Amino acid sequence: MRVFLAGATGAIGRPLVRRLLAAGHAVVGTTRTQGRAAALRAAGAEAVVLDALDAAALRRAVLDARPEVVLNELTDLSAPLNPRRYAQWLESTQRLRTESTATLLDAGREAGARRIVVQSVCFVTAQRGPWVLDEDAPLDDAAPELTEPVAAMERMVVDADGIEGLVLRYGWFYGPGTSIGPGGQHAEMVRRRRLPIIGAGDGRWSFVHVDDAAAATVLALDAGGRGVLNVVDDEPAPQREWVPELARAIGAPPPRTVPAWLARAVGGELIVRTGTTMRGASNARARERLGWRPGRPSWREGFAETFAERAAANV
Ligand SMILES: NC(=O)c1ccc[n+]([C@@H]2O[C@H](COP(=O)([O-])OP(=O)(O)OC[C@H]3O[C@@H](n4cnc5c(N)ncnc54)[C@H](OP(=O)(O)O)[C@@H]3O)[C@@H](O)[C@H]2O)c1
Structure with missing residues (x-):
């Protein structure tokens, strides 16, 4: 089928293009360069060069492509992430989520597309209740300036008339080209012992290998219906478990442990919450509705695979 992929060159875009073409689909992908x-x-x-915040250019590209399915990645x-200026760091991404998704929805409908699938993230749910949450859990109301654009984007997609909308809430990406891949931002922080365990390290992180996320997205061209699905692996992990394991996989020294008050003073409240109260996500619904199984069911083997060559070379 013909697929319009906004964001064809990023961490998820690259493996997704490979998988879409291998499955026999025709891909029109966007980039700025x-x-x-x-x-x-x-x-x-096929490639279109545009700025996705230029609504007229994005609309024209979708109409020209005449896709059956629109993907927003x-x-x-x-x-570089400065947790104290998180809202500023996220600003352009939030605009891509809200403004570009609105354009893609309207243009997709106008072009006759039957379906739109949009990237979201699983780590925006409220940080209370069970440690592992499904898609029905409320979003985090402690940081509405961060979660409200995500919520607005998700509502817009799921409630769209005249086109079927599916939101994929990916876990933290790891693997080549991601922040938890060779040379990536989080991997480098762990290598330099700058990503400590905070307090008891209870905060749960849900991961997904970026190629497994791409595989789920290809299935979502036809499956999954309308709604929201968590695309995460089978093992949400407390921070106290995955940071040392990542350090081992990289060949780095074990992480430090710091008290929450110190982490708060240095990095701010957001960092403390990811280390102590963040919730993990369940993939049960994606398994059922997409027929998807993560190729790496646990980040444990996935981290080891991702950094195997580096660890062997001790770099
Ligand atoms: N779930 C997750 O954990 C998650 C989700 C997203 C990102 N990340 C991480 O964040 C890191 C960097 O991600 P990233 O978001 O910078 O880049 P990225 O994932 O490498 O790609 C973003 C995509 O959006 C495109 N794009 C961005 N702004 C655009 C604009 N104004 N107009 C048109 N296209 C635009 C980029 O295209 P061009 O640059 O080619 O123009 C690229 O195709 C990676 O390590 C990734 O793993 C993690």
């Missing part, structure tokens, strides 16, 4: 457009064409996709998170 001519160089990446050339790489997309060399891989076998746009994010803008590559700048």
Whole structure:
């Protein structure tokens, strides 16, 4: 089928393009640069160069592509993260979530697309109740400036008239080209012992290998219906377990442990919450509705695989 992929060159976009083409789909992918457009064409996709915040250009590209399915994998998170300026760091990504999704919805409908599938994240749920939550859990109301754009985007997709909308809430990506891959931001923090366990390290993180997330997204072209699905692996993990395991996989020294008050003073409340109260996500619904199984059911083996060559070379 014909697929319009907004954000074809990112951490998820690259494996997704590979998998879509391998499954026999025709892909029209977007990027802002001519160089990446050339790489997309060399891989076998069509490429459109545009800024997704230019609504007229994005609409024109969707109409020209005449897709059956529209995929939105746009994010803008590559700048170094300063947790004290989290809202500013997220600003362009929030605009891509709300403004670009609205454009893609309208243009997709106008172009006759039957379905739209949009990237979201699983780590925005309220940080209370059971340690592992499903898609019906409320979103985090302690930081509405961060979660409200995500909630608005999700509502817009699920409630859309005239086009079937599915939201995929991915877990924390790991694997090549992600922040938990060789040279990635989180991996480097762990390597330098700058990602400590906070307090008892109870905060639960749900991960997904980026290629497993791409596999789920290909299934979502046809399956999953309308709604919201968590695309995460089988093992939500307390921070006290996964950080030391990641350090081992990288060949780094074990992490430090710091009290919450110190982490709060240095990094701010958001960092403390990810280490102590964040909830994990269940993938039961995605398994049932997509027929998806993560190729790496646990981040334990996935981290080891991701960094195997680095650990062997001791770099
Ligand atoms: N669930 C998760 O854990 C999660 C989710 C998203 C991102 N991340 C992480 O965040 C890190 C960096 O991510 P990222 O968001 O910077 O980049 P990315 O994942 O590498 O890709 C973002 C995609 O959006 C496109 N894009 C961004 N702004 C655009 C705009 N204004 N107009 C058109 N296209 C635009 C990029 O295209 P061009 O740059 O080619 O123009 C690219 O295709 C990665 O390590 C990734 O793993 C994690």
